[in-house]
Amino acid sequence: DEKIYSTPQCVICKVFPTTARGYATHLYKYHKSTLGKNGIYLLCACRQEVRNSHRDPNHTKKCDGLQFNLLKLEEKIHSTPQCILCEEYPTTANGFAIHLQMYHNSTLRSNGIYLVCSCGKEVRSYSTDPDHTRKVNEALPTEDRYIRRIVSTPQCVLCETFPTTACEYATHLLVKHKSTLIMNGIYLLCACRQEVRNSHRDPNHTKKVNFVAS
Incomplete structure (x- = not known):
């Protein structure tokens, strides 16, 4: 049978x-x-x-x-964003970070993103924060949780990477593309108004996350 x-x-x-x-x-x-x-x-x-x-x-x-x-x-209409590297839809903020690490050997930071939980908590890496977990579980049912993708820095002019600091942007161009800011006709402007034109680290310049490509 x-x-x-x-x-x-x-x-x-x-x-x-x-x-x-x-x-x-x-x-x-x-x-x-x-x-x-x-x-x-x-x-x-x-x-x-x-x-x-x-x-x-x-x-x-x-x-x-x-x-x-x-x-x-x-x-299905998804309430959470799709993984930026594949077609998966992680259902929690921590799950998104874990998925990147486990399946792509990558991180939120290396992709130039962070997550904002529905409770308002920013998630920038995998974390077992019991206070955050408790806050989300008590405040919202599972189906109402959401994650928002926020890119706070400009995308590399030569690929899809989002470097997270001005110095890192210049270094990324040099290491990954054998190129420079000047070769691409751009420079970076930090939130503190400091101009960045190469990957040299300036100890007098405090690193900023928010900057724009000009």
Whole structure:
């Protein structure tokens, strides 16, 4: 007799993962792929959305993940921003930072961004801040949390990187592109009105994050 499975089949092979997290892990481990890359996400019986293989202790407490459906991403309007390096939609600010580190060996800072949680807290790196976690959990239900992408510095004129300081911008041009500010016909102006025209560090100039390319 043909076995009847209670969970959806892998979209790439004939395996039937038994849990929602196991489904995401299977895609990554055996196919070097993700839910997002396949245009899908998982919805548990508890109504929790699963978009990656990260373990969510809050989800584990309320659900065993044994009953879930597979849904297409185009059927969903996302309340959180898409990863800037792939098609995933991390569901929390910390999850966004963890995703960058785990899947792309990257950070918020190296991509010139930070996150603003719905509670107003700025998230600039992965952090296990219990006060922040408690504040968000008490103030808002899971589905109402959101992250906003904010780029506070100009994009490199030669690539998609957002250096986070004026000196770093000039250094990035030199190291990554064998180029300079002058070669590209630009200079940088810090918030303190100090002009930056090369990557040399000026000890008298306090580093500023906010600057504009002129």
